[in-house]
Amino acid sequence: MASRFDTRPAQTKDSDELIALIAATPQTGAITINFERKPDFFMATNIVTQTPDVWVAIERESERVAAIFSIGHRDVYVNGSRQKVRYGNDLRIHPDFKSGRTLFNLLKCYRQAMGKDWMQTVILSDNNASLNSIGSGRSITPTYYDFGEMTTHMLYLTRPRVIRQGLTRPRLALPSLTQQSKFNIRKADHNDIELMQEFFEQQAKTKQFYPHYDFIKLLNGDEYYRGLVISNYYLMFEGNRLVAMAGIWDQSSFKQTRFVAYSKLMAVGRLLNNVYSTLFGGMMLPKAGDKLSYVSLHSLLVINDDEKLFSRLLAHIYNDCLAQNYQALVCGLPSVDSRQRILEQYRSKVLYSKHFIASYHDDPRGNFDNTYPLYLEPARL
DSSP, X not given: OOOSEEEEEOOGGGHHHHHHHHHHSOBOSSEEEEEEOOSOHHHHHHHHOSBOOEEEEEETTTOOEEEEEEXXXXXXXXXXXXXXXXXXXXXXXXXXXXXXXXXXHHHHHHHXXXXXXXXXXXXXXXXXXXXXXXXXXXXXXXXXXXXXXXXXXXXXXXSOEEEETTEEEEOSSOOOHHHHSSEEEEEOOGGGHHHHHHHHHHHGGGSBTOBOOOGGGGGTTOGGGTTOOGGGEEEEEETTEEEEEXXXXXXXXXXXXXXXXXXXXXXXXXXXXXXXXXXXOOOOOOOTTOBOOEEEEEEEEEGGGOHHHHHHHHHHHHHHHHHTTOSEEEEEEETTOTTHHHHTTSOEEEEEEEEEEEESSSOGGGGSOTTSOBOOOGGGO
């Protein structure tokens, strides 16, 4: 029996249909969230992978895009060395084509495209449909091997933070952090690129799967750095020594987070939260259908993962984002990272994710040196 579908690499002309497919397949839970890709689907794809590899299944009769998957390559550090690794995401099937044959045809192509490679992928912990699918035991799907968990905090930008004895606490007045210590935090400029690159390459290679950055490309309009400028980076110095850095990334011009719907219980919780926030200060949760104005923390590097340095840097960036009228600052770290306790001092919405290594062949995890702590970049997932 001939297949209803043809699979092929995605093309520029598919963008509008792919945006519609994303809108039709939100992440469900207590809060149904959709991660949109307007005005062009491929803009967001190009900041997830440096070499995109996106495939679509097309229904022959209607010529509609029925399904999609993406398994492009990007440079990350593995066991201290830079190498190209696949990242799998956007495995989605339009509700109009939810059938076993659609999935079979899509995954048949998936297997051929993967070849002998393995890939990384991240799935939200409350995305039961996806988690059940990867554990189905179907031979047409790769095997997903657990490799760490991630906790992402959507920090509510409510009131300024100050540092007391290495911990951040809310306060209405905002003294300069630099007056309290020997540390100086400032924004980067193009004269810092060489210093930043040297610091990055010393620190990033100590983390498993840290994505490689080439800061000179921020000046050249490279698609992998869309929306980033050098002044988005914060540098923290102890005297003349660079000890930490991080960037913020507003991706709203090509990637949006929409709060599609709330469960009945969460709808009540939203109303209570917004009443509290109106009276005492806090983040207003968007009504169903609205988007969230947020910025993502990324390129986080702190010498020795020092908690006090991280706390100071985070408080500085938090206050700066608050002054720019964002609603939230998104920061994610591996769940076992001790710096989670710093993030827990902030009011936030917390999302949990599972990280997998997927392969159609032998378990690749034996090749990874476990002395390298895991790092995942939420802004590039």
